[in-house]
Amino acid sequence: MGLFDGLQRQLRSVIEWQQPAPNALFEQWTDNGDEIKNASTLIVGPGQGCIFVYRGKVQAVFDTEGSYNLQTDNIPFWTTIASFMQFFESQYKVGIYFYRKTVILDQKWGTTSMIKYLDPTYKFPVGLRAYGNYSYRLADPAGFFVNVVGEQKAFTTEQLRTVIVARLGQPLADFLATSRFGYLDIDTNREEIAAGVLQKLLPMFAELGFAITDFRIEGTDFDEDTLKRINRIADMTAEAQAAKEVGLDYARIQQLEAMREAARNEGGGAGMGMGLGAGISFGQNIAQAMNNPAAGGATSAPVAADPMEKLAQLKKMFEAELITAEEYAEKKKSILDGM
Structure with missing residues (x-):
């Protein structure tokens, strides 16, 4: 059986790329050690191409599908290769590489x-x-x-x-x-x-x-740094828009926000005193801002003398989260008491 297999390999003369792997882009043809015979036939299938390499150099490229008789077809490079080989046996073997031609x-x-x-x-x-x-x-x-x-x-x-x-x-x-x-x-x-x-x-x-x-x-x-910068810009833009809606400039809103944070940060007796002072100052600044928005830098905003306008502005500040619910209720009561 072994002798027959060896003889069969020597008699084979068809060179083709059968069932290439799905991820194969280039593959050298070996076919269990078969060598090129004098009457070999090259078969290039659909979507395939073939490169012949001899002594380290590309001698020919078959880029058209079909069957080629390497003995009788008019292939110039084949004569060159044959001149280096005696009965197709040589210390320099021919390398045959099939490649995928499709997209x-x-x-x-x-x-x-x-x-x-x-x-x-x-x-x-x-x-x-x-x-x-x-x-x-x-x-x-x-x-x-x-x-x-x-x-x-x-x-x-x-x-x-x-x-x-x-x-x-x-x-x-x-x-x-x-x-x-x-x-x-x-x-x-x-x-x-x-x-x-x-x-x-x-x-x-x-x-x-x-x-x-x-x-x-x-x-x-x-990246995270970019997102932090963008979110900060978005927050500042939203705050500036909210300030514009209530007739204040952004710098004035930032000042009020800082004072409110100071009022919230109570700790110990001294902290309570500071918080109380900041809270009183914060309330005074809100009152000033509500009664005279021009002092905050919005020179074009009219003075809100009407209590209804004051209440409307106060509500906008609360909805924009510029003041707390307690501050809103306190200032609203003050406006209503003054009517």
């Missing part, structure tokens, strides 16, 4: 580290992570074989993903730095950002022998 779809990517750039609106550093998917194909199989695969017997889509992801960060950072997209613009302009990054990736990967056919950004995530 590799929906490969996932994500930035490996935080991308830093200066936000053009708020003028502070932003830390961003992004993720998405891409598709690609081998545009120059021989170049890819020489520049990426090298002496490896197989090369997978996972290996190429590592190569691609490692090179995404810098083009993405460069584009964000020059595009002037701020924190609030990132998510609404993901398609434009992806298109801009793709233009930076194409020449880079063309040198390696493959082309990105589709590049998408599915989502982004900002």
Whole structure:
């Protein structure tokens, strides 16, 4: 049986890539030690290509599916190889590598580290992570074989993903730095950002022998420091808007807020005294602000002489959480008592 198997291998003459693994991108043909015979037939299946390597150099690339008779078909490189080999036996073996010619779809990517750039609106550093998917194909199989695969017997889509992801960060950072997209613009302009990054990736990967056919950004995530800064800006903006609604400027609101915090921070006899004094001062300042908003810097706001207007302003301050429920009730009673 062993003798028959050995003889059968010697008589085989068909070279083909049968049932390649789903993640196979490049794979060397070995087929249990078969060697090329003088009348071998090469079969290149749909979506496949084949590279012949002799003495460390790429001698030919078959990029069209079909069947090739290596003895009779007009293949210039074959004559060159045959001249180096006596009866197809030589110390230099021919390397046959099949590769996947189809587009590799929906490969996932994500930035490996935080991308830093200066936000053009708020003028502070932003830390961003992004993720998405891409598709690609081998545009120059021989170049890819020489520049990426090298002496490896197989090369997978996972290996190429590592190569691609490692090179995404810098083009993405460069584009964000020059595009002037701020924190609030990132998510609404993901398609434009992806298109801009793709233009930076194409020449880079063309040198390696493959082309990105589709590049998408599915989502982004900002670091904790960036989120803290943004939330602080949002809070200050909301407070400033609330101050405007009650006829005070933001500086005056901050002063009142500080005094209220001092009044709340009671501890021991001295603290109670300070709290009481701050509370009285706070009440006086509220009264002053309500009776004369112009003193707080809002020169355009009218003086609220009508008790109904005072009550309406007082309610707005309470709803904006600028005063507590106790302060609201006390001041409301004072206004009503003065009617």
